[in-house]
Amino acid sequence: MTELPISADLIAERNSAHAEALEDDYAALGRKLSRAGIDIDAIKERVAGFSVAVPSWGAGRGGTRFAKFPIAGEPTNIHEKLEDCAVVQQLSRVTPRVSPHFPWDKVSDYKALREEAASLGLGFDAVNSNTFQDQQGQAHTYANGSLAAQDSATRQQAVDHNIECIEIGVQLGSTDLTVWVGDGTNFPGQQDLGRSLDRYLEAASKIYAALPDDWRMLLEHKMFEPAFYSTVISDWGSSILAAQELGPKAKCLVDLGHHAPNVNIEQIVARLHRFGKLGGFHFNDSKYGDDDLDSGSINPHQLFLVFNELVEAELNPRDGFNPSYMIDQSHNVTDPIESMLSSAETITQCFAKAQLVNREALHEAQASNDTMMAFQALRRAYNVDVAPILAKARLEAGGAIDVLEAYRLSQYRSRKAQERKAVGLGAGIV
Numbered sequence: 424m425t426e427l428p429i430s431a432d433l434i435a436e437r438n439s440a441h442a443e444a445l446e447d448d449y450a451a452l453g454r455k456l457s458r459a460g461i462d463i464d465a466i467k468e469r470v471a472g473f474s475v476a477v478p479s480w481g482a483g484r485g486g487t488r489f490a491k492f493p494i495a496g497e498p499t500n501i502h503e504k505l506e507d508c509a510v511v512q513q514l515s516r517v518t519p520r521v522s523p524h525f526p527w528d529k530v531s532d533y534k535a536l537r538e539e540a541a542s543l544g545l546g547f548d549a550v551n552s553n554t555f556q557d558q559q560g561q562a563h564t565y566a567n568g569s570l571a572a573q574d575s576a577t578r579q580q581a582v583d584h585n586i587e588c589i590e591i592g593v594q595l596g597s598t599d600l601t602v603w604v605g606d607g608t609n610f611p612g613q614q615d616l617g618r619s620l621d622r623y624l625e626a627a628s629k630i631y632a633a634l635p636d637d638w639r640m641l642l643e644h645k646m647f648e649p650a651f652y653s654t655v656i657s658d659w660g661s662s663i664l665a666a667q668e669l670g671p672k673a674k675c676l677v678d679l680g681h682h683a684p685n686v687n688i689e690q691i692v693a694r695l696h697r698f699g700k701l702g703g704f705h706f707n708d709s710k711y712g713d714d715d716l717d718s719g720s721i722n723p724h725q726l727f728l729v730f731n732e733l734v735e736a737e738l739n740p741r742d743g744f745n746p747s748y749m750i751d752q753s754h755n756v757t758d759p760i761e762s763m764l765s766s767a768e769t770i771t772q773c774f775a776k777a778q779l780v781n782r783e784a785l786h787e788a789q790a791s792n793d794t795m796m797a798f799q800a801l802r803r804a805y806n807v808d809v810a811p812i813l814a815k816a817r818l819e820a821g822g823a824i825d826v827l828e829a830y831r832l833s834q835y836r837s838r839k840a841q842e843r844k845a846v847g848l849g850a851g852i853v
């Protein structure tokens with residue numbers, strides 16, 4: 424193992440400064456939970472077993488459709504991105520996997536890349552294909568679609584790219600391919616709504632056929648953007664229909680921002696699980712549309728309700744229960760490492776709170792139509808400040824009690840600003 428990016432001495436020194444207060448808070452919360460019949464150590468063990476992947480592209484400043492404002496010390500290649508993701512994992516101990524994106528993260532030697540990641544304490548999560556933008560030297564443009572394009576050679580090019588992603592993923596130790604296409608239309612009449620889905624399904628089935636036995640194909644739906652009139656896989660309905668048509672290895676991926684406003688996402692989660700098609704999540708938050716804001720920054724209660732459904736799903740597995748969790752957000756105005764640290768903590772908090780729900784009381788209240796007590800079963804869990812449980816789990820796993828404090832004191836970003844070449848201006852990513 425190479426040396427991790429943040430000084431172990433710094434982490435140890437700050438942890439010892441916070442240790443007494445943490446013990447105090449943990450003991451007090453333990454007594455409170457004990458009165459409700461909950462063993463805090465058991466919850467802490469659940470938290471210790473939880474993890475969420477970070478996207479390689481999340482290490483850079485994203486941007487909006489209008490602009491991207493780089494910061495000094497931002498990563499410009501997969502090696503630097505891995506190093507930044509290693510910082511998030513070293514401090515948080517909850518993000519041990521990175522989700523790569525191709526062709527953005529292409530290298531000549533994937534065996535070496537896997538070893539490089541492992542030396543930083545990281546593995547690889549789902550591989551993401553990209554047929555929503557053209558690359559240098561590409562034979563056919565995706566301007567009019569990729570998997571659903573009218574032109575068969577364009578569709579085949581998109582299929583070939585996805586199969587290449589699978590082949591790369593096998594070398595990296597991944598077992599999921601996430602497919603999101605921007606295919607759709609901006610004008611009524613631009614394409615036939617039925618036949619464009621036919622073309623998508625035909626092309627997607629060729630990718631599906633190339634999946635190794637232990638792989639899954641995660642279909643990510645998105646309501647709009649870049650297409651603003653219709654999108655081929657626009658919602659969870661289109662997604663589950665496509666996944667059902669493709670076969671058992673095809674599952675649906677729920678990006679929290681990819682819905683119409685005010686949609687009941689936790690109900691979608693329950694529906695997808697009911698039919699064995701819940702594949703995973705891209706965590707972010709939104710206020711108006713697909714804003715890609717930091718997870719839980721706008722509506723942490725919704726995130727909690729999603730995890731509440733996941734606990735129910737785990738207790739009632741249908742065709743297994745193995746959703747993949749990933750952060751997928753665009754960091755426009757923050758240091759991406761700080762946003763990922765903060766988001767990983769928020770996501771884990773919602774996971775922990777969902778573990779605290781008194782299921783027996785909830786189910787009893789539901790059975791007797793006691794609406795208020797059913798609601799209170801959720802509300803009581805949501806109201807608990809679980810921060811000491813997360814901090815204790817982090818501490819025991821070698822992370823930092825106060826992740827943002829340790830990160831800032833390390834001056835990691837300013838050190839990288841000296842070492843790394845400056846990032847160019849440019850358009851944002853979606």
Ligand SMILES: [Mn+2]
Nearest residue numbers: 643678705751
């Ligand atoms: Mn996403």
